[in-house]
Amino acid sequence: MSRSPQPRTNLPDSIHHQMNMYALAAGAAGVGVLALAHPAEAKIVYTPAHAVLDARSNTPYYIDLNQDGIKDFTFWHGYFYSNTSQFWGSVVQVMPYKRNGNRMLGHGNAFPLRAGAKIGPSGRFSYYGILASGRGTGRSHNTQFSAFWANDGKGLSNRYVGLEFTIAGETHYGWARVSVSKFRFSAVLTGYAYETIPGKLIVAGATEGTDDGKPIASIGTDTPGPATLALLALGVPGLSIWRREKEATA
Numbered sequence: 280m281s282r283s284p285q286p287r288t289n290l291p292d293s294i295h296h297q298m299n300m301y302a303l304a305a306g307a308a309g310v311g312v313l314a315l316a317h318p319a320e321a322k323i324v325y326t327p328a329h330a331v332l333d334a335r336s337n338t339p340y341y342i343d344l345n346q347d348g349i350k351d352f353t354f355w356h357g358y359f360y361s362n363t364s365q366f367w368g369s370v371v372q373v374m375p376y377k378r379n380g381n382r383m384l385g386h387g388n389a390f391p392l393r394a395g396a397k398i399g400p401s402g403r404f405s406y407y408g409i410l411a412s413g414r415g416t417g418r419s420h421n422t423q424f425s426a427f428w429a430n431d432g433k434g435l436s437n438r439y440v441g442l443e444f445t446i447a448g449e450t451h452y453g454w455a456r457v458s459v460s461k462f463r464f465s466a467v468l469t470g471y472a473y474e475t476i477p478g479k480l481i482v483a484g485a486t487e488g489t490d491d492g493k494p495i496a497s498i499g500t501d502t503p504g505p506a507t508l509a510l511l512a513l514g515v516p517g518l519s520i521w522r523r524e525k526e527a528t529a
Contacts, residue, residue, distance in 0.1 A: 325486035332356035332466040350376040368414035383408035384441025391438035398441035399480025439483035449477035
């Protein structure tokens with residue numbers, strides 16, 4: 280015995296329109312949620328190091344911030360002595376490997392930044408940066424010190440050099456961590472990092488993805504309900520409504 284076909288319910292046109300719009304919204308939101316569900320990627324590239332700047336050999340140390348095979352900056356510690364004039368000097372400095380837009384934060388003398396300092400477009404950068412310098416004649420008590428890291432001959436530990444350099448013609452910012460001991464200055468480079476987003480400032484000491492020093496929160500970790508899908512499909516306005524609803528629930 281065959282069954283008779285079920286009667287077809289005729290819904291008003293307005294209901295059909297709403298259902299179609301909801302289906303489109305849910306589909307579009309599904310794509311958007313997939314994109315939002317991925318956590319934000321780290322934007323800072325950090326390279327640990329332990330490079331002793333040897334004054335006896337006057338050997339420079341080069342850093343390649345973005346590891347593209349191109350030297351970006353040169354760190355160097357030199358010691359000089361003249362038997363004839365009894366003049367001697369010791370200097371620790373950083374300079375661009377080439378003057379292609381790479382500079383240091385400071386004006387002739389590199390600023391000894393503390394952890395948390397912001398390095399970015401508003402800074403005053405220079406092509407030449409002395410960290411510490413000492414010179415004199417005769418006995419050591421005639422020594423004259425200059426530059427910030429010298430600290431009147433006592434040196435400074437774990438301070439940061441602000442760096443500005445270019446990648447494919449775009450400006451990026453970074454830092455290098457340096458310790459300078461008391462005179463006659465033993466300098467050690469202990470790490471460096473840079474921000475991968477052009478023009479974005481970096482916080483001295485930051486080693487992973489941050490937003491001006493604050494952790495980047497992942498978006499889309501909760502599974503939204505049907506109403507949320509429709510809101511997300513609306514784009515920026517819908518996302519704002521969704522966030523307000525989440526805050527109110529919390």
